[in-house]
Amino acid sequence: MKYMMDTLFENLTRFLALLVLVVLVAVFVVLYNNAEPAIEKYGLSFVTNEKWAPNMNIFGGFPAILGSVLSTLIAMLLATPIAIGIAIFLSEIAPAKLKTSFGVSIELLAAIPSVIYGMWGLFYFAPVVREIFGGNGIGLLTGGFILAVMIFPFIAAITRDSMNTTPDILKESAYALGATKWDVIKDVVIPYAKAGVIGSVILALGRAIGETMAVTFVIGNVHQIPSLITDATTSIPVTLANEFNEAESKLHYASLFYLALLLFAISFIVIAFAKFYFLRKVRKAK
Amino acid sequence: MLRKSLVSLLAASTLMMAADKLNGAGATFPAPLYYDWAYTYEKTTGTKVNYQSIGSGGGIKQVKSRIVDFGASDEPLQSDVLKKDKLMQFPAAIGSIVVVYNIPGIKDNEIKLKNEIVGDIFLGKITKWNDPKIKADNPNVNLPDKEITVVHRSDGSGTTFNFTYYLSEVNKEWKEKVGTGKAVDWPVGLGGKGNEGVTNYVKQTPFSIGYVEQAYKRQNNLSGATVTTASGKWVEATEDNAKASAKYAKWSKDGDFYQILALQPGDNSYPIVAGTFILLPEEKADMNKDVVKFFDNSFKNGDKSAIELGYIPLPEETKNLIRSYWKDKGIY
Numbered sequence: 379m380k381y382m383m384d385t386l387f388e389n390l391t392r393f394l395a396l397l398v399l400v401v402l403v404a405v406f407v408v409l410y411n412n413a414e415p416a417i418e419k420y421g422l423s424f425v426t427n428e429k430w431a432p433n434m435n436i437f438g439g440f441p442a443i444l445g446s447v448l449s450t451l452i453a454m455l456l457a458t459p460i461a462i463g464i465a466i467f468l469s470e471i472a473p474a475k476l477k478t479s480f481g482v483s484i485e486l487l488a489a490i491p492s493v494i495y496g497m498w499g500l501f502y503f504a505p506v507v508r509e510i511f512g513g514n515g516i517g518l519l520t521g522g523f524i525l526a527v528m529i530f531p532f533i534a535a536i537t538r539d540s541m542n543t544t545p546d547i548l549k550e551s552a553y554a555l556g557a558t559k560w561d562v563i564k565d566v567v568i569p570y571a572k573a574g575v576i577g578s579v580i581l582a583l584g585r586a587i588g589e590t591m592a593v594t595f596v597i598g599n600v601h602q603i604p605s606l607i608t609d610a611t612t613s614i615p616v617t618l619a620n621e622f623n624e625a626e627s628k629l630h631y632a633s634l635f636y637l638a639l640l641l642f643a644i645s646f647i648v649i650a651f652a653k654f655y656f657l658r659k660v661r662k663a664k
Numbered sequence: 665m666l667r668k669s670l671v672s673l674l675a676a677s678t679l680m681m682a683a684d685k686l687n688g689a690g691a692t693f694p695a696p697l698y699y700d701w702a703y704t705y706e707k708t709t710g711t712k713v714n715y716q717s718i719g720s721g722g723g724i725k726q727v728k729s730r731i732v733d734f735g736a737s738d739e740p741l742q743s744d745v746l747k748k749d750k751l752m753q754f755p756a757a758i759g760s761i762v763v764v765y766n767i768p769g770i771k772d773n774e775i776k777l778k779n780e781i782v783g784d785i786f787l788g789k790i791t792k793w794n795d796p797k798i799k800a801d802n803p804n805v806n807l808p809d810k811e812i813t814v815v816h817r818s819d820g821s822g823t824t825f826n827f828t829y830y831l832s833e834v835n836k837e838w839k840e841k842v843g844t845g846k847a848v849d850w851p852v853g854l855g856g857k858g859n860e861g862v863t864n865y866v867k868q869t870p871f872s873i874g875y876v877e878q879a880y881k882r883q884n885n886l887s888g889a890t891v892t893t894a895s896g897k898w899v900e901a902t903e904d905n906a907k908a909s910a911k912y913a914k915w916s917k918d919g920d921f922y923q924i925l926a927l928q929p930g931d932n933s934y935p936i937v938a939g940t941f942i943l944l945p946e947e948k949a950d951m952n953k954d955v956v957k958f959f960d961n962s963f964k965n966g967d968k969s970a971i972e973l974g975y976i977p978l979p980e981e982t983k984n985l986i987r988s989y990w991k992d993k994g995i996y
Contacts, residue, residue: 432820433828433845504868514813514869516854599818599855610854612818620857624721624820624846 409639416632424636430601432621437633439614441601443640445518446613448604449593450586452522453529458579460526461533465575468534469541470563481538487531496595499524504596513608521597521613525589529582536581540574541567580652587645590615614641686955689716690723690736691822692858694757694940696879698736700969701962713958719858720822721846727751727943734955735943738822739846740922750946752993753920754986755939756959758913758976760906761827762881762888762936765873766866767793767808772887773900776801779892779935783835785873786814787842788852793871808871815865815874818855820846826938827875830926834935875936878906878974891935894927899934906976909933915982917989937976944995952995960987960996 410417416424416437427438468480500516503523508515544567552562568575598610599620612620614637625631688698695717702713718726720737727735728749736756746753763782765775777785781797784790790797794807817824825846832839842848854869856862859880866874866886873889878901881888893899912928915921925937942959944952963986967977978986990996 429849431842431849432847433843434849436849500864500868508869514854514872516865516869594857599857600850600853612855620818620855621820621847623725624719626721626725626820626846 406639406642409635409642413632413635413639415628416636419629420633420636424633425640428603432625432627432630435627435629437629438601439633439637439640441603442612442614442617442637443644444603445521445597445611446587446615446641446644448518448611449521449525449597449613450583452519452607453525453586454579454583456522456526457530457533457582461530461578462537462575464530464534465537465541466563466567468538470559470567481535484531484534484538488535492528492589492592495524495528496592499527499592499596507608511608513606514610515608516596516598517606517608517610518597518604519607521593521611524592524596525586528589528592529586532585533575533578533582536578537571537575540571540578543574544570576652576656580649580656583652584645584649587648588615588641590619594619614638684710685712685714686734686951686958687714687716687732688723688734688736688942688955689718689726689732690943691720691738691940692717692860693720693738693759693821693823693877693938694736694975696883696973697757697966697970697975700973701958701966704965704969705958705961709961711954711958717858719819720825721820724943727945730945730948733945733948733951736940737943738938738940739825740924740939740941741920741943742922743918743920746920746943752944752946752952752989753922753941754959754989755915755921755923755978755982756942756962757970757978758906758910758925758937758939759974760878760901760909760934760937760976761823761830761875762878762886762901763873763875763891764863764866764881764886764888766870766887767810768870770805770887773890774802774805774887775807776890776898778896779830779834782889782891783831783838785812786816786831786851786853787835787838788814789837810871813869813872814850814853815862815869815872816850816853816855817847817859817862818857819861821858822846822938822940823859823875823877824848826924826926827936829924830936833927882974893931893933893935894929895931897931899932901934901936903971903974903976905932905934906937909935909937910976910979913939913982915985917985917992921986921989946993949995952993956990956995960990 424439426440428440429436429438468477504515504520507520511519548566549562552566593613594616597612597616599612599616600610601612604611617637618634622634625634698715702715706712720739723735723737726732741753778801791812793812794809799807828848829844832844854865856865859876862874862876863880863884866872888901890898890900899905908930909928912930913923913925915923923939925939927935944955963983970977987996
């Protein structure tokens with residue numbers, strides 16, 4: 379009897395795990411099928427074509443792809459150091475009392491729905507960016523800022539947790555050998571927590587590259603290549619949100635699916651690369 | 665795909681309940697008006713009209729695939745397209761599109777822009793508010809030495825269709841470079857989602873210019889520019905001037921009321937007016953009767969709220985023409 383339960387349970391979990399692959403393939407198939415007219419017409423030149431004019435039935439994905447990559451890059455560059463700083467403070471430096479109150483606020487920030495960040499960004503952040511950086515306050519930089527604000531709590535919370543797992547005995551041994559706090563953080567805590575830090579950055583990257591609502595509010599929603607960092611542009615998810623409902627011509631519809639397929643591919647490649655390259659390195663080092 | 669089938673499942677289940685609920689979707693341009701009409705209709709008859717303001721393109725798509733009971737579009741469809749998809753079409757109201765600006769210290773209707781100049785601004789050829797071309801028509805206005813931020817729609821939109829139609833007619837370069845459409849390749853500016861999005865961007869961005877439906881301009885106290893009639897006379901976006909323009913519309917049953925209303929003749933005709941249309945699936949006779957009842961009732965009792973919201977009600981003879989169109993189709 380017990381034996382049968384075991385096999386049953388094994389098969390059940392195997393089936394559940396397979397579901398992941400099924401969903402992945404199903405998503406890909408639907409995106410590919412719907413994108414086919416655009417793939418046939420443009421091929422890979424879609425990626426480098428700059429003009430997007432639905433009324434003339436001309437579609438090029440370069441501005442949206444570039445906007446996605448740049449806004450995510452800005453967000454990661456800003457958020458990662460801030461988040462790691464917060465995490466170090468919370469796990470190593472802050473007194474116990476502060477730890478909980480700061481910790482809870484970080485988790486609260488991470489839980490705020492993105493549309494709220496978008497509204498806050500448009501009404502509060504855009505004027506600030508306009509004052510400091512010029513331009514009209516709505517554009518790539520504001521989009522990147524908002525994304526950074528959205529993902530840093532995320533990175534900070536996970537990084538803090540993984541830093542907290544550093545065994546005390548390691549830290550105490552380092553102190554006993556005469557290491558300063560800085561030495562301990564640099565040479566014991568960070569190397570120990572590396573996998574967690576990189577993991578959280580990868581997850582945040584995934585969130586940033588697909589973020590839609592918050593960015594739609596502040597990026598400017600135009601298919602143009604920004605010549606300044608404050609210029610308006612668009613990103614792939616923003617384009618989909620703006621135009622999907624209204625896409626009437628077959629090619630427009632297919633081009634939006636093509637963009638979605640590219641986003642799928644980009645996030646897949648970025649995450650796969652990050653996982654295999656960085657995490658393997660970390661594991662090897664251990 | 666899944667979402668689509670879910671929606672149609674939902675729509676199918678509401679269909680069975682028939683007359684106590686009507687589902688419509690489409691243009692954002694007349695949405696405030698339809699909400700108002702629906703509210704009154706539910707209060708007086710108990711029938712709920714659920715209107716989703718998802719944009720004209722979405723409305724056309726949803727009624728084509730029979731997801732909703734009626735679709736709404738600001739871009740009228742030609743008879744042959746209607747025939748192909750087995751649809752009927754009639755206008756429900758007329759609205760005007762206002763060129764709005766946000767220049768601190770300058771009030772509503774203080775700035776005059778010739779139609780062609782509006783085109784040059786949206787083309788990005790005129791980039792500053794104190795450009796000599798703008799100054800020439802506004803000698804007494806203290807125009808700032810600031811960059812103009814153009815705001816347009818980022819989604820496909822009937823408002824954009826009518827606005828770009830107007831720009832194509834008044835500005836040659838616009839016609840050649842950009843053209844008319846629900847979504848175009850804008851030479852400059854920022855894109856806001858929906859009339860609401862453009863309104864927000866204009867309000868949030870000093871020295872910006874955009875275009876929105878009259879109702880959105882009023883509700884948000886935006887400043888609108890004085891533009892020119894087809895013959896070049898100055899004209900403000902008032903109710904009377906839009907009405908003057910609507911008078912010239914030549915509606916006809918033959919073309920299923922296909923009509924673009926921009927740039928009508930007449931000395932007081934505001935140039936950027938547009939009809940907003942309802943699309944019905946031909947084969948659903950019973951449901952169409954219910955939908956028609958709603959619009960007939962609103963034609964009778966809804967003029968006042970239309971005017972309050974900034975729309976122009978259809979003239980009485982047009983309404984009667986629509987009623988006879990319904991009769992011809994056997995749904996009235």
